[in-house]
């Protein structure tokens with residue numbers, strides 16, 4: 001049966017010639033058998049579920065029904081519905097991880113990282129819900145809250161700390177937020193009513209999400225935001241297309257090197273070294289992500305990487321812990 005499915009997929013993958021452009025069809029196949037189902041309805045439901053999973057996995061593939069698919073689907077639907085409530089009830093909070101000057105350990109900024117105060121699972125991290133938030137579009141209202149809350153926090157830092165000493169905040173933005181009309185206005189308004197200057201805000205966009213050809217409008221919006229004075233960072237650099245050309249062409253100030261490269265740095269330092277010197281030649285600032293080890297910090301300093309983040313300096317902190325951490329950080333390194 002699987003071989004037949006593969007043959008069908010191959011046959012349908014051939015572009016269909018038309019007068020205009022050739023058409024590319026995407027096929028997804030769900031498979032089940034009467035051994036697994038007790039009646040016709042059940043059989044169709046199972047095939048449908050397997051089809052849904054095949055589509056979700058990126059199309060052009062087949063999936064065979066398995067019991068656990070059903071459980072996973074139910075779990076996902078439950079998660080989505082709970083997330084929906086969380087958005088309406090404001091059940092999120094932000095933690096802040098310092099972005100430090102690698103030479104002295106002082107924080108120059110803090111990355112805002114969302115957490116969900118789940119009614120029965122406690123405070124949970126984005127790896128458990130960001131994907132569902134993206135898929136369902138709930139990332140849009142959630143992201144709006146994240147931006148507002150992060151700016152409220154910076155305005156508080158600015159009120160408490162001496163002039164010029166307040167760190168900036170870095171906010172992760174999903175491409176889906178950019179696709180909504182009016183994102184630029186939303187940011188402008190949020191800055192205005194919190195009284196935070198654009199220079200105190202950095203926006204992080206994940207590299208893999210920005211690689212599609214149809215993203216010209218997003219780059220244009222990023223250009224407008226940058227003109228206003230915000231910094232733009234490419235997050236998880238190295239995990240996507242990572243082309244020299246796009247770093248040069250687009251409005252980018254900062255490149256955040258993904259943790260996986262930092263982890264491998266002692267055995268293969270060339271890659272990180274290459275990214276650091278490339279970024280410097282383009283006048284981009286580099287932030288190394290996920291530094292856990294002093295040896296990594298030392299190597300990064302030698303390479304001329306100015307900034308870093310990681311558990312070596314601090315895990316993400318609750319809003320009330322940030323100022324206390326700032327006054328003790330210089331001693332730690």
Ligand code: C2E
Pocket residue numbers: 097112113114125126127130139143146172173174204206235236289290291292309310311312316
């Ligand atoms: P990211 O933006 O690359 O954030 C860095 C992640 O690495 C954070 O995980 C942080 O806690 C973790 N991390 C930092 N230093 C270390 C380290 O030394 N070791 C290890 N093992 N991990 C470290 P977190 O908070 O779970 O966030 C995961 C991802 O979720 C983020 O990756 C970001 O892509 C996304 N995310 C977080 N908050 C938001 C948000 O408000 N909006 C959007 N759209 N995405 C968000």
Ligand code: MG
Pocket residue numbers: 111172204235
């Ligand atoms: Mg980030």
Ligand code: MG
Pocket residue numbers: 235236256258289
């Ligand atoms: Mg990252």
